[in-house]
Amino acid sequence: MIEISSDVIRGYNDTMILYILRNAPSYGYEISKNIKSMTEGKYIIKETTLYSAFTRMEKNGFIEAFSGEEDRRTYYRITDAGRKFYDEKCDEWELTKEVVEKFIAKKGEISDSTEENDQNDQNDQKDQNDQNEKV
Amino acid sequence: MIEISSDVIRGYNDTMILYILRNAPSYGYEISKNIKSMTEGKYIIKETTLYSAFTRMEKNGFIEAFSGEEDRRTYYRITDAGRKFYDEKCDEWELTKEVVEKFIAKKGEISDSTEENDQNDQNDQKDQNDQNEKV
DNA sequence: TGACATTGCAACGTCTGTCGTAGTACATCT
DNA sequence: AGATGTACTACGACAGACGTTGCAATGTCA
Numbered sequence A, B: 001m002i003e004i005s006s007d008v009i010r011g012y013n014d015t016m017i018l019y020i021l022r023n024a025p026s027y028g029y030e031i032s033k034n035i036k037s038m039t040e041g042k043y044i045i046k047e048t049t050l051y052s053a054f055t056r057m058e059k060n061g062f063i064e065a066f067s068g069e070e071d072r073r074t075y076y077r078i079t080d081a082g083r084k085f086y087d088e089k090c091d092e093w094e095l096t097k098e099v100v101e102k103f104i105a106k107k108g109e110i111s112d113s114t115e116e117n118d119q120n121d122q123n124d125q126k127d128q129n130d131q132n133e134k135v
Numbered sequence C: 001t002g003a004c005a006t007t008g009c010a011a012c013g014t015c016t017g018t019c020g021t022a023g024t025a026c027a028t029c030t
Numbered sequence D: 001a002g003a004t005g006t007a008c009t010a011c012g013a014c015a016g017a018c019g020t021t022g023c024a025a026t027g028t029c030a
Helices: A013-023 A028-038 A047-059 A080-101 A112-133 B013-023 B028-038 B047-059 B080-101 B112-133
Strands: A063-067 A074-078 B063-067 B074-078
Touching (some): A013 A028, A013 A047, A013 A063, A047 A063, A074 A080, A080 B080, B013 B074, B013 B080, B028 B047, B047 B063, B047 B074
Antiparallel strands (some): A063 A074, B063 B074
């Protein structure tokens, strides 16, 4: 069973939380359940990760805390700055995906000759850099 | 200009390095140039990040160091364990992508009514969890 | 009624990958 | 001779994630 390591998801926990808060204010436990169900159990955010994300994002002005009137929960709502940050993270994700996927071998796509071609491509690009860009 | 934050790419620097070493042994400077040219300058790995990745991956048995005979460079080659680790990282990437993209708003896809529907979907799933999974 | 699970949160310390800064040494170019 | 490029190494700081613990209210089931 493949597991998502914390290093990989790092930097996107905030984005996930903000995604949920974009629709409606919520609180810790509900958000964690939402993340779990939305990913069909593939990703379960740790409690400490979640609550420390709240503290951090409140400090950064991305979310605001308020108390529920009929319960003892601490609710959070997203701010305009939070929406802006979320949008930027979405753009960043597209770029990250593009970059990382250049280094990912899709299953069934690799043959020996293909690998050799890949290597040649890399060298070609490197040589171009040496000549043109003076890296 | 969007920049890729280190938190986001964290956990994939090793994968990028291993991708290059899968084709042929290489050394620090060449690898960093390869990463830059392969991503068209969109991602430039920091020297310290690169060399600390070498140390870590050698300790983990994913790569092996050897000296170039005609130069003073330290070359690295990938091991079988390194290839296995790389393959696992590729599988993990597919899963990570699937998970993260559930929380990413694609441009032009969002309307007010759609957002409300999203919210309803989340609540439906949450309620199902409450009843079935006893989260 | 009593035991146990769930809900909801806070505090504390640790770990790890990244990165800023700095330094060394040799080569090449102008 | 000085600037720039190549090829590393060492050190320390930082930040996000997470393990652990604790605690209090509520729900559930026997």
